[in-house]
Amino acid sequence: MEIIVCLKQVPNTTExxxxxxxxxxxxxxxxxxxxxxxKTGLEVALQLKEQFGARVTVLSMGPQQAEKALGEALAMGAxxxxxxxxxxxxxxxxxxxxxxxxxxxxxxxxxxxxxxRQAIDGDTAQVGPEIAEHLDLxxxxxxxxVGYNADTKVFTVKRQFEDGYQILEVExxxxxxxxxxxxxxxxxxxxxxVDLDNKEVQILRRSDLVIEDEVLGxxxxxxxxxxxxxxxxxxxxxxxxxxPAEAAKLIAATLKDKHLI
Amino acid sequence: MSKNILIIAEQRCDRVQNVTFELIGIAKELAKVNGxxxxxxxxxHNIAGQVSDVVGYGADRVILVDDPCLASYLTEPYxxxxxxxxxxxxxxxxxxxxxSIGRDLAPRVAARLNTGxxxxxxxxxxxEDGTLxxxxxxxxxxxxxxxxCPDHRPQMSTVRPGVMKKCDFDASRxxxxxxxxxxxxxQKIRLVEEVKVxxxxxxxxxAKILVAxxxxxxxxxSIEQAKNLANELGGTYCSSRALVDACVIESCxxxxxxxxxVRPECYVAFGISGAVQHLAGMEDSDYIIAVxxxxxxxxxxxxxxxxxxxxxxxxxLLREExxxxxxx
Ligand SMILES: Cc1cc2nc3c(=O)[nH]c(=O)nc-3n(C[C@H](O)[C@H](O)[C@H](O)COP(=O)(O)OP(=O)(O)OC[C@H]3O[C@@H](n4cnc5c(N)ncnc54)[C@H](O)[C@@H]3O)c2cc1C
Numbered sequence: 001m002e003i004i005v006c007l008k009q010v011p012n013t014t015e016x017x018x019x020x021x022x023x024x025x026x027x028x029x030x031x032x033x034x035x036x037x038x039k040t041g042l043e044v045a046l047q048l049k050e051q052f053g054a055r056v057t058v059l060s061m062g063p064q065q066a067e068k069a070l071g072e073a074l075a076m077g078a079x080x081x082x083x084x085x086x087x088x089x090x091x092x093x094x095x096x097x098x099x100x101x102x103x104x105x106x107x108x109x110x111x112x113x114x115x116x117r118q119a120i121d122g123d124t125a126q127v128g129p130e131i132a133e134h135l136d137l138x139x140x141x142x143x144x145x146v147g148y149n150a151d152t153k154v155f156t157v158k159r160q161f162e163d164g165y166q167i168l169e170v171e172x173x174x175x176x177x178x179x180x181x182x183x184x185x186x187x188x189x190x191x192x193x194v195d196l197d198n199k200e201v202q203i204l205r206r207s208d209l210v211i212e213d214e215v216l217g218x219x220x221x222x223x224x225x226x227x228x229x230x231x232x233x234x235x236x237x238x239x240x241x242x243x244p245a246e247a248a249k250l251i252a253a254t255l256k257d258k259h260l261i
Numbered sequence: 262m263s264k265n266i267l268i269i270a271e272q273r274c275d276r277v278q279n280v281t282f283e284l285i286g287i288a289k290e291l292a293k294v295n296g297x298x299x300x301x302x303x304x305x306h307n308i309a310g311q312v313s314d315v316v317g318y319g320a321d322r323v324i325l326v327d328d329p330c331l332a333s334y335l336t337e338p339y340x341x342x343x344x345x346x347x348x349x350x351x352x353x354x355x356x357x358x359x360x361s362i363g364r365d366l367a368p369r370v371a372a373r374l375n376t377g378x379x380x381x382x383x384x385x386x387x388x389e390d391g392t393l394x395x396x397x398x399x400x401x402x403x404x405x406x407x408x409x410c411p412d413h414r415p416q417m418s419t420v421r422p423g424v425m426k427k428c429d430f431d432a433s434r435x436x437x438x439x440x441x442x443x444x445x446x447x448q449k450i451r452l453v454e455e456v457k458v459x460x461x462x463x464x465x466x467x468a469k470i471l472v473a474x475x476x477x478x479x480x481x482x483s484i485e486q487a488k489n490l491a492n493e494l495g496g497t498y499c500s501s502r503a504l505v506d507a508c509v510i511e512s513c514x515x516x517x518x519x520x521x522x523v524r525p526e527c528y529v530a531f532g533i534s535g536a537v538q539h540l541a542g543m544e545d546s547d548y549i550i551a552v553x554x555x556x557x558x559x560x561x562x563x564x565x566x567x568x569x570x571x572x573x574x575x576x577x578l579l580r581e582e583x584x585x586x587x588x589x
Binding site: 093138 | 373559561562563564
C-alpha cells in the first residue's frame with residue numbers, strides 16, 4: 001500500500017508576528033513543530049504500515065525550514081519525504097495550496113492520502129477536502145478510527161460529528177482527514193535518527209510541477225487578507241472590591257433588577 | 262451572476278439547525294446594503310415539513326432538494342447537489358454554518374467552483390458593490406483577519422454557530438419554493454452505521470442564564486454549588502477549558518474559541534481569568550457578571566459588573582441571598 005501523509009509545519013506559540021507590508025504571517029524566528037493533527041495522521045499511517053505493510057511518504061509545502069518537520073517524520077518511521085518549496089508558492093491561500101499539493105501528488109502512486117483535520121495556525125480545515133476535490137477522490141473528514149481489510153482492500157472509517165458518528169466504508173484511493181484524538185503519535189526512534197543519514201528530503205520546486213502559474217501562490221489565491229488586527233479591550237473598567245457577603249447581596253440584587261429571579 | 266446570498270441549510274435529526282436561522286439573520290442584514298435576496302438551499306430526504314421554518318425566519322426563496330440519496334449526510338451527494346444549485350442560481354455570496362458538516366462540505370464545494378472560502382467567520386460586512394468582508398480569528402483567537410474575495414464568485418464563508426443573531430420567527434411569511442431534481446452520481450463511500458445523539462440536554466447555547474466556572478472554583482463543593490445556582494436561576498452551567506481539560510466539566514459545556522459561542526441574557530463567571538480564547542466565546546453576552554479574586558484579571562475587561570472577591574465564599578452565600586429576594 002502507498003500512503004501519502006500531508007503535513008504542515010506550524011509555529012508552536014501563540015506569539016504572533018505580522019509582516020506590515022504583505023499583511024501575512026511572519027514565520028521566521030518562531031519555534032516550529034509538526035501540526036498536531038498531522039502528526040496523528042502520520043501515526044495512523046505508520047500503524048497501517050506495521051499491520052499491512054506500506055510505504056509512507058510525508059509531503060509538506062512550506063519554506064525550506066519545514067525540512068526539519070519532515071526530518072522528524074522520517075525519524076518517526078516515514079519512508080520518504082517531499083518538500084514543496086519555491087518562491088512561486090508563497091502567500092497561497094487554501095485553494096492555491098491545495099492545487100499545488102494536488103499537482104505534486106498527481107505524479108505519485110497512492111492508495112491513501114491522510115491529512116490532519118486542521119492546522120493550529122489557520123484552523124481552516126479546508127486544505128484536505130480541497131486536495132481530495134482536485135484529485136477527484138472520495139474524502140472522509142474527522143476520522144477517529146481507521147481500519148483496513150487487506151483482502152477486500154476496503155478502509156473502514158469512524159467519522160466523528162458533534163452529535164454522533166458514522167461508520168463508513170471506502171475503497172482506495174481516498175483521502176482522510178484525522179482528528180488528533182485518533183491515536184497518540186509515537187516519539188522519534190533512536191534508530192530512526194541514525195537512519196536519517198541515509199534518508200533525504202526530496203525537494204520539489206515550481207519547475208517540477210505541471211501546473212499553470214496563475215493558480216500558484218498569492219496571485220493564485222482568490223482570498224486576500226485585507227487587514228489583520230488584535231482585539232482591543234477596555235482595561236479601565238470599574239470593578240468593586242467586596243467581601244463575600246456584600247458580593248452575594250449585590251449579585252442577587254442585580255439579577256433581581258434584571259428580572260432574572 | 263446575481264447578487265443574491267445563498268445559505269446552505271443544515272438539517273440534522275429532522276430539524277433545521279439554529280446556525281441556519283442565524284445565517285438567515287445576518288444575510289438579511291447584509292442584503293439591506295445591496296438589495297440582495299436571501300435564498301436558502303435545503304437538502305435532505307422527506308424534509309418538506311422544514312420549509313416553513315426557514316421561511317418563518319426570513320428566507321426570501323427556498324430551493325429544495327429532497328432525495329433518498331440525501332437521507333444521511335455524505336460529502337459527495339451533498340457537494341454535488343450544492344454545486345449544481347449554486348451554478349444555476351449564481352449567488353454572489355454563499356454562507357455555510359461552521360459546524361462539522363458545514364466545514365466538510367464547504368471546502369469541497371468551493372474547490373469545485375474554483376472560488377475562495379473563508380473559514381469560521383465571526384463577523385461579516387457587505388459593501389455596496391456586493392463585496393463581502395469576512396472577519397475570522399486565527400492563531401487561537403490572538404489575531405483577527407478580515408478577508409476579501411475580490412475576483413471570484415461566489416464569495417464563500419463558513420460562519421461560526423452562536424455568533425450571528427436570528428430574526429424573530431414570523432409564521433405569516435411566505436416565500437417561493439423551487440424544487441430541484443439532481444441526477445446523483447454513484448457513491449464511492451458506503452454508510453455502514455450511523456449513531457446520532459439527537460437531544461442535547463440543556464444545551465448551553467440556548468440558556469438565558471449561564472453560570473460559568475473556571476479553575477478558580479475547581480473544587481467539587483463549589484462546582485456543585487454553581488450547578489445548583491444555575492438550576493435555581495432556570496439556566497445551566499458551563500466552564501472554561503481549564504476545567505474541561507481537568508475532566509471536571511463535560512466538553513460540550515466549554516465556552517470559547519475551541520468550545521461554543523454563547524450570548525445569554527446573563528453570564529456569571531466565577532474564577533475565570535478571561536483568556537482571549539474564553540472571551541471570544543462569551544463577550545457578546547447581554548450582561549456579564551464576573552467574580553475573581555485578582556483585580557487585574559482580564560475577565561474584568563468585558564464584565565458589566567466586576568467583583569473582586571473569593572468566589573468559593575460568594576457562591577454559598579449567593580444562594581441564600583437569591584432565596585431571600587425571590588421570596589420578597
Ligand atoms: C488554541 C487555544 C484554544 C483555546 N480555547 C479555549 C476555549 O475555547 N475556551 C477556554 O475557556 N479556554 C481556551 N483556551 C485556554 C485559555 O487560554 C486559558 O488557558 C483558559 O481559558 C483558562 O481557564 P481559567 O480561566 O478557568 O483558568 P486560569 O487562567 O487558571 O484562571 C483561574 C482564575 O481564577 C481566579 N481565582 C483563583 N481562585 C479564586 C477564588 N477563590 N475566587 C475567585 N477567583 C479565583 C484566578 O485569579 C484566575 O484569574 C485555549 C487556548 C489555546 C492556546
